[in-house]
Amino acid sequence: MILVAVASAACPALGPLLDQLRTDLEDVRLDATTTDLEAAQATLACGPVVEPEEAARLHALSGVRSTLLGQADTAKAAFTTARLLDPTLDLSAFGPSLAGAFATAQPERPVRFEIRPATGSSRQAWVDGRPAEASLAPGAHVVQVTEGDRTLFGTRVVAFPGQALVLETGLSEPAVPAPEPQAVAVAPVPVPRGEIGGPRQIPGPPVDPPDRARSRLPFVGAVVAAAGAGLLAYSAERAAALETAPDAATLERRWAAHKATRASGAGVVVVGLGVLLVGAF
Numbered sequence: 001m002i003l004v005a006v007a008s009a010a011c012p013a014l015g016p017l018l019d020q021l022r023t024d025l026e027d028v029r030l031d032a033t034t035t036d037l038e039a040a041q042a043t044l045a046c047g048p049v050v051e052p053e054e055a056a057r058l059h060a061l062s063g064v065r066s067t068l069l070g071q072a073d074t075a076k077a078a079f080t081t082a083r084l085l086d087p088t089l090d091l092s093a094f095g096p097s098l099a100g101a102f103a104t105a106q107p108e109r110p111v112r113f114e115i116r117p118a119t120g121s122s123r124q125a126w127v128d129g130r131p132a133e134a135s136l137a138p139g140a141h142v143v144q145v146t147e148g149d150r151t152l153f154g155t156r157v158v159a160f161p162g163q164a165l166v167l168e169t170g171l172s173e174p175a176v177p178a179p180e181p182q183a184v185a186v187a188p189v190p191v192p193r194g195e196i197g198g199p200r201q202i203p204g205p206p207v208d209p210p211d212r213a214r215s216r217l218p219f220v221g222a223v224v225a226a227a228g229a230g231l232l233a234y235s236a237e238r239a240a241a242l243e244t245a246p247d248a249a250t251l252e253r254r255w256a257a258h259k260a261t262r263a264s265g266a267g268v269v270v271v272g273l274g275v276l277l278v279g280a281f
Contacts, residue, residue: 011046012039014054021061025068026093033065044142044154055128055142056085058156060102062140064094067101074140077158079105081139085128110135112164115145120174123147136165145169 021036040058044050050058063078079102082089091099113136119125125132126144138161145153152171159165 012043014040014043014047014050014058017043018054018057018061021065025061025064028068030065030068037062037065041156044144044151044156046151046154048151049126049144049146050129050142052085052129056082056089058142059085059128059140060089060091062156063102064091064098067098074158075101076105077138077160078140080107081128081137081141084137084139107137107139108161110137111159111162113159114164114166115143116166116168117171117173119145122174123152143167145171147174 017036017040021033021040024030024032024036059078059082063075063082066072066075066078083102083105084107089102091102113127113132113134115125115132119132124146126142126146127133127136128142132143136159138159140156140158142156143154144151153169155167157165157167
């Protein structure tokens with residue numbers, strides 16, 4: 001069974017309305033009890049969560065009304081839940097037959113119960129003033145949905161034996177709470193004595209002092225000059241190959257290579273001598 005209910009905006013107190021309903025039932029003013037019951041059930045949608053004892057009164061008086069109207073099944077469903085919630089209720093004012101029907105009402109096997117949309121973590125569903133569960137006994141029940149101190153939805157339903165009860169509240173889907181930020185533990189960094197409050201120097205790769213680097217220049221210059229001298233010597237050796245050139249084209253190619261090698265050697269020698277002199281003075 002799927003039920004759809006709409007919340008009412010009127011919020012009178014439930015207790016006085018139940019008192020009026022009982023008075024009209026005792027006087028057998030059935031037309032007035034229709035208005036009384038509708039007004040009492042309207043408070044479920046906006047008033048506070050009902051107490052189980054108050055829910056028992058509502059179900060019991062509703063059962064009395066259904067009995068007077070000849071609705072035996074509806075009366076049995078109401079009496080069953082009322083007796084589960086408060087078996088001490090006194091209905092003797094309505095006669096021994098009706099009081100006996102209340103005293104002998106027995107619950108049957110629970111049925112599955114579902115509220116749509118699901119209430120989630122921010123909302124709470126209540127059945128007869130108690131937190132809702134996944135099943136409930138067949139009979140009449142008060143169902144409410146709250147969010148914090150606000151009542152978002154409330155109605156009265158009847159669960160029948162052997163039939164799952166699915167209640168469509170018409171509410172929007174509950175908001176998903178944002179995840180709470182997680183604290184990250186950071187170990188304190190020890191500060192050397194004497195550096196509190198001042199900038200910390202981050203060590204880097206070792207750097208040669210300027211005087212030490214300058215002292216190496218003569219050695220570097222000598223190595224460079226020696227490399228240039230080597231190029232000149234190699235060029236001189238290759239000069240002999242010019243005489244054995246088989247033709248003019250080969251001679252021209254060897255001569256160009258010889259000049260390039262000799263020029264490079266001379267340049268390297270000059271650079272090396274320059275570095276040597278800078279380091280010496």
